[in-house]
Amino acid sequence: PAPEPCGPLPNERQIKWYNDEIIAFFHFGINTFENNVNEGDGRAGTFIFNPTALDCRQWTGTLKSAGIPAGILVAKHADGFCNWPSAYTDYCVKNSPWRNGKGNLVKEYAEACRADSIGMGLYLGPHDRHEHLSPLYTKQRYEDYYANQLTELLTDYGPVYEIWWDGAGADELTISMYTRWYNIVRRLQPECVIFGTRNSYCFADVRWVGNESGIAGNPCWSTINPESIRDENDNRITLNHGEVNGSAYIPAESDVSIRPSWFYHSYEDKDVKTVKQLWDIYCNSVGHNSVMLLNFAPDRRGLVPAQDSINAAGLRKMIDDTFGNNLLTGASVKSLHQRGKQYAPKNLIDNLSKTYYASKDSNMTDSIVFDLKSPVTFDCLMLQEVIQLGHRTTRWSVDYSVDGKKWEKIPETENLQSIGHKWIVRFDPLKAKKVRLCILDGKACPALHTFGIYKQAILP
Template identity: 30%
Template sequence: MRPSERQLAWQAMEFYGFVHFGMNTMTDREWGEGHDDPAAFDPAGLDADQWVRALKAAGMTGVILTCKHHDGFCLWPSDVTSYSVAASPWRGGRGDVVAEVSEAARRHGLRFGIYLSPWDRTEASYGSGSAYDDFYVAQLTELLTRYGPVFTVWLDGANGEGPNGRRQVYDWERYYAVVRELQPDAVISVCGPDVRWCGNEAGSTRPDEWSVVPRALLDAERIADRSQQADDGTFARLVRSDDLDLGSRAALAGHEDDLVWYPAEVNTSIRPGWFHHPAEDGMVRPAEELFGIYLRAVGGNSCFLLNVPPARDGLLRDADVAVLERLGRLVEDFRARRVSATATVSSGTAGDVATAWPGGGGTPWRPDAADPLPGVRLEFARPRTVEAVVVGEDITEGQRVEHVVVRGRRDGRWTTLAQANAVGYQRILTFPPAEVDAVLVEMPQARDTPVVAHVTAIGATP
């Protein structure tokens, strides 16, 4: 199994932002019921450049905007509904939040993505079948043709209609076809075939994340069934334990002829809620906690999507901005602590395996097919205290490594520092600081000859 070009480009983004903003921001709700007076939407200080600068300071590479949430209020002047910014007093009824955010993203070098909720609590045709599909496709078309390149279309599975609510059977395949036609480089995420939801909104990651999984996990209705069903405040920190292994040999048994490349995204919010609530201004998660999620997500063969919600005036609060700046420094410091080393390999040619991180590129290392224990040894010029090793596969050749062991050498003796199973695009293995003069990364189990893009040791925090 191999990723598509769009999946490869998405995986390399590693870390990007979510911006939940809209009518719910004005009404202090998470799930608006729809039909709120458009006059309530008037964020006088809205500054998309402030949002994007703060996300970029955290080390993010893109931003996804909630162009329409479940309440149905559109942040752009849609031609197919009057329930939009065009009916609000903001910018004299001539404003377009989607345009302002997409343009700010381009100015600051971030990629732009859209969230368009399939569930709509205002649109009268919702629940009617093809009439609502026509409406949704019309809005999707507007967003995909008016605002430049889009890196993702994020299709939420959340739906709280309940057993007595209006039931809309979405024409997912039609939605996908529109995206493929209008934005062929965009990945379709969550209720889509390109990027898999990790299964929770708490930022929790599996012990081992596999990009190759049974095709049954692509079922959008199954994803929707496991998504949020009620606005009760508990789902955001709910973590299930019934699907911790999706791609080991045991998990794939019986599905070997029906597999897909379906990599994971880890999403959570900087605050308890997804939209801004003044009562949560003192509950911004510390940068150190978010950095831990970053290490487990970006360092666990996933991408990390962090939500940062602007307030009613259209500005991010100072506390959120400060945390993002601190998070960016932690990420940069981690990268800067890469220990210079000389690589020797068990067979084949080392290529650029010791120098390709961060940033990628160069020639990966491919051991001989007959190599009984493929490994990369990093030799340091002097003993160094290290606390992490970063390993990445060249996933253009698939995900092959099934077990990796990290050892450190001191006084001629090797000690095991860390081990894991799945690697994939990138695995960050952390361990208590250890003073060593060499690190050995071995891959005793693989599905085929490993193809390793990079191996890097990270020095301990001074």
């Protein structure tokens, strides 16, 4: 029989989200048309919103070339300007010159996503400075306003992949407000992932990683005590690492922009993250049991600038060229505590999605030796747990042998703890005839999906 699951487990939404690995953000709105603004104060005139060549298929085309399966559009940022013609405010595209006030960015974006098979996510900033300026503002009035807009967005544009509840400025939003909004999400979009922070902590499918640089901690557990999300100011490090004995399964999403800012500024054209920088981020987010949420900033034309698209595609090539060739393929594999025929150690290198290796229930530790026919040179390794069965292994490392007799530890694998969806380690090139995966401690017998060693592709 299969191993029993261990501890808090992922739901269907989280499993799908993990397997998507990289998702995109699109920060575009009235801020794009101001100089040097990323957090508008809600006073900018609607007449400035006027992209000259907006084309959402160009955005989704960027994602396709980068192998990014989903993207989250900012429908309304903290400035309160709505990129769709909301029935509940005048502070929106209908009072802009764009498409003579007949434009609807959310609709165009949703259609582009559908045409290119990209998951369509939406950011509806819970904090709204424009509404706050109104003399009629009350918390109750705002709760209704947000509920109405959420209902518009989750009703009119098809399936929504993820909804993003930014914690920035969210100080006065209460659990009771989020409870109402949460019920709308779950009623209208049962499969929608919720990014939750602060007082939306109890509804979060995924948590903030604690920084905006795309770096998940080592270790990075998918489990955490939800109160650590609520009290994020005191718990940045905890968000970054998770908690090995946390009571809930709420994995970390690593949001990072391909440029210094979230919104477009022409003076940052020279600061687009290079493929090397994106590769480092990928290895430290996806490769640290997180998901990489990569922001694009369409410019005043309404297009993703060329360099940004090129670099994102370059990242995809690095990933595919590196991980497309597991150098352990064809090795003979032996383990100490194999569970049974169905859970054979060779499942670790079979490149199949359903099969995995598992040890006997009584064994929290194991040793799995890969014997290569001839020595290989590698500078990267990757390990995956069966996330459906929960976090199990809590300490592991990797040894290698040049002559097949004497073993040495790969120093960068000393003190590794979490595995989860994917763990990647990079190091200076090593030559080995044998490689040994050492499972040193755990809460339950190991259940491992894939293990591989690789030579990193050459950066452009």
